[in-house]
Amino acid sequence: MAAMAQMSKLETLDLSHNYLHGNLPQWLGDLSSNFHTVSRAKRPRRDREQHLSHTCSRAARAQFKASYNNLTGPLPASWGNLVNLHDLDLESNRLTGSIPTAWFPDQETCAANVGINGVHSISLNKNNLEGPLPDGMK
Numbered sequence: 001m002a003a004m005a006q007m008s009k010l011e012t013l014d015l016s017h018n019y020l021h022g023n024l025p026q027w028l029g030d031l032s033s034n035f036h037t038v039s040r041a042k043r044p045r046r047d048r049e050q051h052l053s054h055t056c057s058r059a060a061r062a063q064f065k066a067s068y069n070n071l072t073g074p075l076p077a078s079w080g081n082l083v084n085l086h087d088l089d090l091e092s093n094r095l096t097g098s099i100p101t102a103w104f105p106d107q108e109t110c111a112a113n114v115g116i117n118g119v120h121s122i123s124l125n126k127n128n129l130e131g132p133l134p135d136g137m138k
Helices: 002-006 026-033 046-052 077-081
Strands: 012-014 021-023 062-065 070-073 085-089 094-097 121-123
Touching: 026 077
Parallel strands: 012 062, 021 070, 062 085, 070 094, 085 121
Antiparallel strands: none
């Protein structure tokens, strides 16, 4: 899978419903400049604009899906570099630990265009995560 780190135009990576096991790859966070696409929306909806006014606004459509596998270990903090991430689905694995604070930085850090605050959908249910939600996620 490390060869995927060289893919310069990767938009969607769907590894769902397989027999994958082991930790989530740290290198996926290194795809921050590659893992993207241009927004296809003609114009944003009014309620979405209001929502993004208190998060980091950016056009994003990248997707990573690895649900229904046997992935273990913590959620990599380096994935906070995926500023263009739109959908993240890690449902039904055996992930442990807490949601990294690097994924949802505070408002001052948003100006630096880091974190995944522009994400539209995150599915982490049916794992073994624990701890408080990061402040930037509330």
